[in-house]
Amino acid sequence: MKTLLMLGGAALALAATPAMAQDDTDRAGSVQFKVLGTAVLPDGAITDVNVDLVGLPANTQTEANNNFVPTIAIEYFLTDNVSIETIAGTTQHDVDAVSGLPGAELVSDALLLPATVTAKYHFDLGGVKPYVGGGVAYFMWLSDKPGAATIPLGVTDTDLSDEFGFALQAGFDVPLGDNGFGLTFDAKxxxxxxxxxxxxxxxxxxxxxxKLDPWVLSAGVAYRF
Structure with missing residues (x-):
């Protein structure tokens, strides 16, 4: 919350800076740059057990912890209403058992790069610019470690597979004057x-x-030029 308030304050300060006026309805060919505070809220539940040489309890279930990180997004407007957006940032998670072995840490410090490209359609409602979109994602695990509960069992290495998936997106932008600055709110x-x-x-x-299926919720400041 503190991060979002700081970002909001920065947007208001930037909006007060003199700059060349820009018609907010004429967006074709422009680029929008966003600095965001992002909450990554994954699931992490087990859907299948393929190999089990240690005899996990039958009701073993897991979840991945939430994380809050800074991210950036870059958006290019193909037309006044259609844009392509990509995000940049990494997020780190642990995977813990919530039943069967409650509280046991199974994966530690898993660092994820969620490469994502979405296409968005923007609506013009005057002071608010809502949008919807969707696209493809490739989750790359840059590093991961065996959880503390697995090391006494003789585990020496943990591996999480990189995978393709897709994302749905909705949000809105709020222009602050005619200088290209604004606030932005996004949910994927x-x-x-x-x-x-x-x-x-x-x-x-x-x-x-x-099943990872995370919600990714972001808010921050934007500048379109």
């Missing part, structure tokens, strides 16, 4: 899975399928 829902593998030396001890 991803639909994407990953396969988690735990190794003891060269032996695959556990392999599970997980």
């Amino acid at each position: 829902r991803y639909f994407i899975d990953t396969t988690a593998r735990w190794f003891a030396g060269n032996t695959l001890a556990i392999e599970t399928e997980h």
Whole structure:
């Protein structure tokens, strides 16, 4: 919340800066740059157990923790109402058991790069510019470590698979004057899975399928030029 308030204050300060006037309805060919505070709220539930050499309790279930990170977005307007957007940022998560082995940390410090490209359609409602969109995503795990609860079991390595998926998106922009500055609010829902593998030396001890399907909620400031 503190981050969002600071970003909002920055937008108001920037909007007061003199700049060349810009017609907000004439967006074709322009670029919009956004600085955002983002909440990443994943699921992380097990959907299938493919390999289990350690005898997990039958009701074992997991979840991934939430994270709050800074992100940036770059958007190009193909027409006044249609744009293409991509985001940049990484987010780090742990995966813990919530039943069967409640509280057990299974994956530690999993660093995710959620490469995403969406197409958006913008509506003009005067002071507010809502939009809807959708696109493709590729989740790349840059690093991950065995959770603290798995090391006593002999686990030496953990691997989360990179996967393709898709995302739906909705939000709105609020111009602040005619200088290209504004506030922006965005919500994405991803639909994407990953396969988690735990190794003891060269032996695959556990392999599970997980539903990630995170909500990604962002708010911040924007500048279009």
